[in-house]
Amino acid sequence: SKEEGGKHASFFKKQMEKSFSEKMILDHSLHEAIRENQFELYYQPKIDSNTEELSGMEALIRWQHPEYGIISPSTFIPIAEELGLIFEIDKWCIFQACKQNKAWHNKGYPDMPVSVNLSAKCLYEPDLISILKSSLEATGLDAKYLKLEITEGVFIRDPDLVIDKIKKINQLGIAISIDDFGMGYSSLYHLLHLPIQEIKIDKIFVQDINKDEKQGAIVNMIISLAHRLRLNVVAEGIETKEEVNRLRQYQCNEFQGYYYSKPLNHKEFTQYLINTDKK
Ligand code: C2E
Ligand code: CA
Ligand code: CA
Numbered sequence: 094s095k096e097e098g099g100k101h102a103s104f105f106k107k108q109m110e111k112s113f114s115e116k117m118i119l120d121h122s123l124h125e126a127i128r129e130n131q132f133e134l135y136y137q138p139k140i141d142s143n144t145e146e147l148s149g150m151e152a153l154i155r156w157q158h159p160e161y162g163i164i165s166p167s168t169f170i171p172i173a174e175e176l177g178l179i180f181e182i183d184k185w186c187i188f189q190a191c192k193q194n195k196a197w198h199n200k201g202y203p204d205m206p207v208s209v210n211l212s213a214k215c216l217y218e219p220d221l222i223s224i225l226k227s228s229l230e231a232t233g234l235d236a237k238y239l240k241l242e243i244t245e246g247v248f249i250r251d252p253d254l255v256i257d258k259i260k261k262i263n264q265l266g267i268a269i270s271i272d273d274f275g276m277g278y279s280s281l282y283h284l285l286h287l288p289i290q291e292i293k294i295d296k297i298f299v300q301d302i303n304k305d306e307k308q309g310a311i312v313n314m315i316i317s318l319a320h321r322l323r324l325n326v327v328a329e330g331i332e333t334k335e336e337v338n339r340l341r342q343y344q345c346n347e348f349q350g351y352y353y354s355k356p357l358n359h360k361e362f363t364q365y366l367i368n369t370d371k372k
């Protein structure tokens with residue numbers, strides 16, 4: 094429940110403020126989570142705004158903690174980043190998402206790309222390119238069915254290095270999406286200078302799109318601009334039909350949010366695929 098989630102969140106927040114030795118305990122439990130396979134990927138459908146058909150999915154990690162239950166990524170990802178464990182986790186996500194997506198392809202469901210979130214820190218990992226390559230090779234997934242979502246925060250430390258890394262990822266055939274677009278710094282600069290293929294408009298901008306005229310104007314402007322740069326535009330956090338209508342009017346390409354479906358575990362997502370097949 095929401096309340097429980099809040100309790101976990103505050104538990105971990107308190108942990109983060111605590112002493113070094115207590116952080117070591119968290120460090121230990123995250124290591125254990127990696128070792129004992131306590132992570133699970135959920136998949137949230139993305140919908141094509143023209144056809145209303147399923148066009149892809151975003152992989153979202155969950156931590157099934159033996160004592161605390163399901164822990165949300167917004168709680169443990171920042172800690173994993175701080176403890177230097179994030180690459181371990183994101184490596185697992187990349188491989189797992191490729192493997193699961195290939196399994197769906199093999200079962201005869203329509204071939205669609207899976208989007209995986211990648212923490213800013215991972216762009217600075219020398220092994221990233223070889224991990225991506227080997228994940229595709231080992232699972233047999235075609236690179237065009239994998240996308241990576243990164244936030245603008247990746248550029249703060251060393252923009253040149255990151256641009257170079259993104260170009261190498263593109264060369265593998267993997268598309269890059271800028272997540273939480275508009276939340277970071279100098280967004281427009283990035284649109285102009287980066288070899289990216291997609292932006293995702295954060296749910297904060299979607300939420301008041303019909304209540305606040307200015308907010309609508311900003312989203313409309315972002316989408317037009319992105320289209321002039323030939324970028325695909327996804328809106329996340331869509332919860333109402335009114336939001337869908339407005340975003341369609343602005344010619345947003347893909348929709349994602351509770352209005353269509355919450356994130357589903359692999360079993361539920363398979364059922365979702367079967368149901369959409371029948372329609
Ligand atoms: P994000 O990438 O911006 O993902 C969107 C978040 O919004 C997800 O939360 C999703 O469950 C939630 N969401 C989807 N539709 C709706 C809606 O209609 N309304 C509302 N209010 N929320 C909606 P989640 O799954 O808790 O993930 C939170 C964040 O954790 C993600 O934000 C992403 O930054 C990070 N994250 C998730 N999985 C991974 C991962 O595998 N690796 C890394 N590095 N980060 C991850
Ligand atoms: Ca994302
Ligand atoms: Ca977001």
Ligand code: CA
Pocket residue numbers: 244272273
């Ligand atoms: Ca994000």
